[in-house]
Amino acid sequence: LLPTYLALKKTISSDLTFNDKLKFYHSPLKLLAKLLPFSKISLVFEAPNLYCSLVVAVLCLIYFFKKNHTLRSRVIFISLAIFTYLSLNFNLFDFIWHGFHFPNQLPARQSFIVIFVMISLAFSVFIQIDRERKNMANILTFILILGISANSIYTLSNQTWKSKVENYTMYDADMEYITRKYESEDQFYRMEFLTPSYNLGQRYGYNGIGYYSATISANADNFCENIGIEIYALRVSSKYVPSNILNAIFGVKYLFKTEDDLDQSLFLYEKDSLDKVTVYENPYVLPLAFSVDPSVLDLDMNSNSDLQNEMLRHMIGDKSSSTYTNEKDFARAINKLKDNSLDITSFSKTDITGIIDNSKDSILYSSIPDDGGWSAYVDGKKTEIVTIFDYLCGIPLTEGKHTVRLVYTPPGIELGSLIPLMSIIFFFIYSYRIKKMQK
Numbered sequence: 001l002l003p004t005y006l007a008l009k010k011t012i013s014s015d016l017t018f019n020d021k022l023k024f025y026h027s028p029l030k031l032l033a034k035l036l037p038f039s040k041i042s043l044v045f046e047a048p049n050l051y052c053s054l055v056v057a058v059l060c061l062i063y064f065f066k067k068n069h070t071l072r073s074r075v076i077f078i079s080l081a082i083f084t085y086l087s088l089n090f091n092l093f094d095f096i097w098h099g100f101h102f103p104n105q106l107p108a109r110q111s112f113i114v115i116f117v118m119i120s121l122a123f124s125v126f127i128q129i130d131r132e133r134k135n136m137a138n139i140l141t142f143i144l145i146l147g148i149s150a151n152s153i154y155t156l157s158n159q160t161w162k163s164k165v166e167n168y169t170m171y172d173a174d175m176e177y178i179t180r181k182y183e184s185e186d187q188f189y190r191m192e193f194l195t196p197s198y199n200l201g202q203r204y205g206y207n208g209i210g211y212y213s214a215t216i217s218a219n220a221d222n223f224c225e226n227i228g229i230e231i232y233a234l235r236v237s238s239k240y241v242p243s244n245i246l247n248a249i250f251g252v253k254y255l256f257k258t259e260d261d262l263d264q265s266l267f268l269y270e271k272d273s274l275d276k277v278t279v280y281e282n283p284y285v286l287p288l289a290f291s292v293d294p295s296v297l298d299l300d301m302n303s304n305s306d307l308q309n310e311m312l313r314h315m316i317g318d319k320s321s322s323t324y325t326n327e328k329d330f331a332r333a334i335n336k337l338k339d340n341s342l343d344i345t346s347f348s349k350t351d352i353t354g355i356i357d358n359s360k361d362s363i364l365y366s367s368i369p370d371d372g373g374w375s376a377y378v379d380g381k382k383t384e385i386v387t388i389f390d391y392l393c394g395i396p397l398t399e400g401k402h403t404v405r406l407v408y409t410p411p412g413i414e415l416g417s418l419i420p421l422m423s424i425i426f427f428f429i430y431s432y433r434i435k436k437m438q439k
Contacts, residue, residue, distance in 0.1 A: 002416035010217040010371060013101040018092065025089050025107075037151040041159050048088050048108030051151065052115045055144040059122035066125065077121075084114050104214065104236055171258065174277040175204040181272075182206075182254055182279070188288045188347055189253035194280075195260050196230055196239035209250060212237035217371050223391035226301045227308060242266060244284065245308040245324065248334050249315070250367045253285040267327050284334040288347075289354065289404070291340035291362040291397065292388075293317035301390045311389060315365065342366075342404060350408040357401045363388065364395040364404060377405040 008014060026047045033039065034050040035057045042049050063069070064077050086093045088108045095102060097110045130137035182191065183206070191206045201208020209229075214236045221238070225231050227246065230239040240246075242255055244267050255268060257278040262268070272279035292315040299314045301307065309323050316336050324330040342354035342364065356364065363386065368374065370393045376383045378395065379402055388394040395404060 002412040002419070003410040006372075006412045007217075007410075008215060010219070011215050012218045012221060013099070014218075018095045018100075020091055020095075020102075023091050025091065025094075028085070028089075031085065031089060037147055038154050041155065042107055044105050045107055048111040048114075050088075050111055050115065052118060053144050053147050053151075055140055055147060056118055056122040059125045059140075060118050063121045063125045066128070080117070084117075088114065171204075171276055174274040175256075177274065178254075178256070178272070178277065178279060179204055179206050188344060188352075189251045189285060191254040191256070192240050192242065192252055193256045193258070194242055194262065194266075195258065196241050198232075198237055198239060209240040209252070210238060217369075219371060219391050220369060223301070223389065227311070227389075243308060244330055245312050247282045248284045248286050248337075249311070249365075251285055251288055253282055255280045255282065265325070267330065284331060286334065286337055287341045288344060288352070288368070289342035289356075289364055289366040290337050291356065291358055292337065292365040292394075294361070294363050294396075296363055296365065296388050296394070297386060299389065352406040353403070354405075355401065355403055356397070358397050358399050360399050362397055364397050366393045366395075366406070368393045368406065370394075372411045373408050375407045375409065377407070378402050 025045070030047045031050070034042070034047050035052075035054070037051060037054055039049075039051055040046075064074060069077075087097055087110065088094075091102075094108065097108075103109055126137065126140065129140065179191075189207070190209060191201075192208050192210065193200055196210060198210050198212035199208075200210060212232070216236060216238070221231065224238040228241055228243065229246075230241055231237065232239060242252070242263070244265070246252070247255070247266070254271065255266075257280060258276060262280070266280075267284060268280040268282055270278060271281040295317060296311075296314045299310060306323070312318075312324060312333055313320070313322060316333050318333070322329065322333075324333055340356065340359055340362065342356045344352065344354040346353045365388055369391060370385060370387045374385060374393055376385050376393070376395045378397065383395055386394045386396060393406070397404075
C-alpha cells in the first residue's frame with residue numbers, strides 16, 4: 001500500500017485544489033430528465049446517468065407520500081434528496097466526492113450509490129404493495145421488466161459503438177510473429193506503431209511508449225506534452241508520435257505500419273512485410289544510454305516551439321540553430337552520440353549494467369524516466385542521479401572507462417515491507433501473552 005500511495009502522490013490529481021467558483025452544473029429539470037427511459041448516455045461533463053427504470057423513480061416518490069411514514073422519516077428523505085442533488089450537481093460536493101479533485105470527463109461517478117439508494121427505497125415500497133395488493137405488484141414487475149428491456153434495446157442499438165471482434169484481433173497473428181522474431185535478449189530497444197495509439201506495447205508484448213493511465217505522473221505528462229507526444233483527455237494518457245529525433249533518443253528500433261501511409265520525412269527503411277503489418281527499421285536508433293554534452297541540464301523545456309531540435313543540439317553541444325531535417329546532417333549528429341554509448345552487459349526490469357569509455361567529462365543520458373526509485377553506481381560507488389529534460393535519468397561521468405549500474409527499487413517498498421513484518425511479530429507476541437494469561 002505504501003508504494004502505491006507514494007506513486008499516487010506523483011499524479012496530477014494529487015496537487016489539485018478547489019480553486020473554482022461555487023456553481024451548479026445543470027438545472028434540476030435536466031437531472032430529473034435523466035430518470036426517464038431512452039435518455040442519452042452522458043459523457044464529457046453532461047448530466048449524470050441516473051436511469052434505473054421509471055418504476056423505481058415512481059416508487060421512490062410513493063415512499064415519501066406513504067401514510068405510515070413518520071415526520072422524522074419524511075425529513076430524512078427530503079434531506080437525503082437535497083444532499084443527493086448537491087452531490088450530483090454542485091461543484092464543491094463533486095470535488096469532495098471524487099477524492100478532492102475533479103473527475104476526468106465522466107460525470108458524477110458516485111451516481112451508482114444514488115441508484116442503489118433509490119432501488120432500496122423502491123424495494124421497501126414494493127414489498128408493502130406486494131403484501132397489500134398482489135395483482136398490483138405483479139403489474140409493476142411486468143412494467144419494470146418491460147421498461148428496462150426496451151431501454152436496453154434502444155440504448156444498445158442507438159447509442160453504443162458497435163464493433164466486431166475482428167477489429168480488435170486483425171493484427172494479432174502478424175504481431176505475434178513480429179514480437180517473437182524481433183525480440184532481443186541481449187539488447188534493449190523499443191518498438192511502436194507509426195499511427196499513435198495507447199498501450200499497444202502491453203497489448204502485443206513489446207517495449208513501447210504510448211501509455212493510457214489515469215495515474216500518469218505529472219512529470220511524465222508535462223514532458224510528453226512539451227516534446228510533442230499527444231496527450232488525450234484531461235492529461236491521462238500519451239500517444240507516441242514518431243519523429244526522427246524521438247525515434248533515435250528513445251531507442252525506437254522498429255516501427256509498424258498498418259493501412260496508413262508512411263510519413264516520408266521519417267528516415268526508415270522497410271524490414272519485413274506481412275499480411276496486415278509492415279515492419280520498418282530505424283537505422284539511427286540509439287542505445288538505452290549514451291554520453292551527452294552537460295548543457296542538456298540547462299535546457300528550458302517550456303516555451304520552445306523547436307524543442308526536439310533544441311534537445312538534439314544540446315545533446316551534441318551544437319550552439320548553432322541547426323534543424324536536422326536533412327538526413328545527412330541528422331546522421332552526423334546521431335553518429336556523434338553513438339561514439340560514446342553504454343555497452344550494456346546485463347539488464348532486467350530493475351537492474352541494468354554496462355561499460356562506457358568516455359572521451360571527455362559528460363552526462364550519461366538515459367531514456368529512463370526519473371520518477372524516483374532509481375539508484376546509480378559508477379565503478380561500484382553510489383552516484384547522484386541528475387534529471388535531464390526535466391524528466392529523464394542522467395549520471396555525471398568523468399573522462400575514461402567506467403562501469404555503470406542502475407538499480408530500481410519501488411519507493412516505500414522497504415518501509416512497506418517492514419510494517420506487515422512488524423505486525424506479524426506483534427501479533428504472535430500478543431497471542432503468546434493472551435495464551436499465557438489464560439493459563
